[in-house]
Amino acid sequence: MPQEKIEIFKSLENWVSHNILPLVKPIEKSWQPHDMLPDSSLPCDEFIDQVRTLRYRTANLPDDYLVVLVGSMITEEALPTYQTWFNKLDGVDDKTGSCSSSWARWSRSWTAEENRHGDLLRTYLYLSGRVDMKMVEKTIHYLIAAGVDVKTENNPYMGFVYTSFQERATFITHGNMARLANKEGDPILARICGTIAADEKRHENAYIKIVEKLLEVDPTGTMIAISDMMHNKITMPAHLMNDGRDPLLYDHFSAVSQSLRVYTANDYADVMEFLIGRWRLEKLEGLTSEGRHAQEFVCGLAHRIKRLYQRAEERASKTKVEQHGVKFSWIFNKEVLI
Numbered sequence: 001m002p003q004e005k006i007e008i009f010k011s012l013e014n015w016v017s018h019n020i021l022p023l024v025k026p027i028e029k030s031w032q033p034h035d036m037l038p039d040s041s042l043p044c045d046e047f048i049d050q051v052r053t054l055r056y057r058t059a060n061l062p063d064d065y066l067v068v069l070v071g072s073m074i075t076e077e078a079l080p081t082y083q084t085w086f087n088k089l090d091g092v093d094d095k096t097g098s099c100s101s102s103w104a105r106w107s108r109s110w111t112a113e114e115n116r117h118g119d120l121l122r123t124y125l126y127l128s129g130r131v132d133m134k135m136v137e138k139t140i141h142y143l144i145a146a147g148v149d150v151k152t153e154n155n156p157y158m159g160f161v162y163t164s165f166q167e168r169a170t171f172i173t174h175g176n177m178a179r180l181a182n183k184e185g186d187p188i189l190a191r192i193c194g195t196i197a198a199d200e201k202r203h204e205n206a207y208i209k210i211v212e213k214l215l216e217v218d219p220t221g222t223m224i225a226i227s228d229m230m231h232n233k234i235t236m237p238a239h240l241m242n243d244g245r246d247p248l249l250y251d252h253f254s255a256v257s258q259s260l261r262v263y264t265a266n267d268y269a270d271v272m273e274f275l276i277g278r279w280r281l282e283k284l285e286g287l288t289s290e291g292r293h294a295q296e297f298v299c300g301l302a303h304r305i306k307r308l309y310q311r312a313e314e315r316a317s318k319t320k321v322e323q324h325g326v327k328f329s330w331i332f333n334k335e336v337l338i
C-alpha cells in the first residue's frame, strides 16, 4: 500500500483508541469458557454429575446440527491463521508482537476474545461424547497448516470490509445455532452460542465503525476496496478445511448449514444489503469517477444476488431435488442428508 495511505491509518491511531478500543470488554468483566462448562474445581463426583447432565442434554442433538456445530467450532479454532492474516495488513500490523499502537492493541484484544469461542465449543463437544474428537482435531490441524487466502492482499481497507462481513456472518450463524439448540432441548448450549454471537456482534460493530471512518477520510479508496471485496464472492475463512478423507468436506459442511438454515445464500445477500445500508453507500458523495463506478456496482449487487437466489429456490421447488447422504468423519461416519 502506498505510503500516503499508510499515513491515513497512522493518523487514525487516536481515533481508534477513543472509538474502537472501548468496544473491547475489560477482562475482569469478561466471560470465560469455564463459566459455562462443568465445574472442574468441584469434588470428582459432583463434576462427573455435571458431565453426566451435559451428556443427557446433548444425547438427542441431531446429527446435522452437530455437523454444523463442529464446522463452526473448527472455523473458530483456526484463530492463529486469522491473527497472522491481521498482522499482514499494512499500517495496522503489530510491529513487535506487543506493540502499544492502538491498532495492535485492538488486534490482540480481538484475538484474545475470539480465542474463547473455539475453546468453549471444543470442550463442550468433547464432554458430550457425540463427536469423533480425533477426526475433529485432525481437521483443525489440517486447516491451520493450510492457512487461508481471503483475497484482501495486504490492504487494510479490504481487510476491514472483510471482517465487517465475517463478524456479521458469524453473528448470524451462532445466533441461529442458539435458536436451534433451544429447540432441540439444550438451553445451556443455546446460552453458549448466544454468548458467542453477542461477542461477534460487538466485533461487527467495531469493524463497521472503522470502515465508516475510512469512508469519511478516504471515500474513493474505501469505496473501491468495498467493490473489490464484493466483486469476487467473499471467501469463508475455513474454506480450506480438510479431514484427510472427504475432499469436498467444506462444500458438504456448507450444504448442511444451508439446509438447516443456519447460514444460507440469502443470509449472504442480507449481510451485503445491511452493510450497504449501514454505510449509506448509495448516498456517498465526494467520489472520483472511479469511485462512482465502484459505488454503482456495489449498490446493485445485493439485489442481483437475491434475485439469483430466489430463482434458484423457485427452480428447486419445481424440480424436486434428490437429497443424498454424505458421511462425516466428525460424527463417526454417520450419514447426513444434503
Ligand SMILES: [Fe+2]
Pocket: 076, 114, 117, 170, 200
Ligand atoms: Fe468467533
Ligand SMILES: [Fe+2]
Pocket: 114, 166, 167, 170, 200, 203
Ligand atoms: Fe468473530
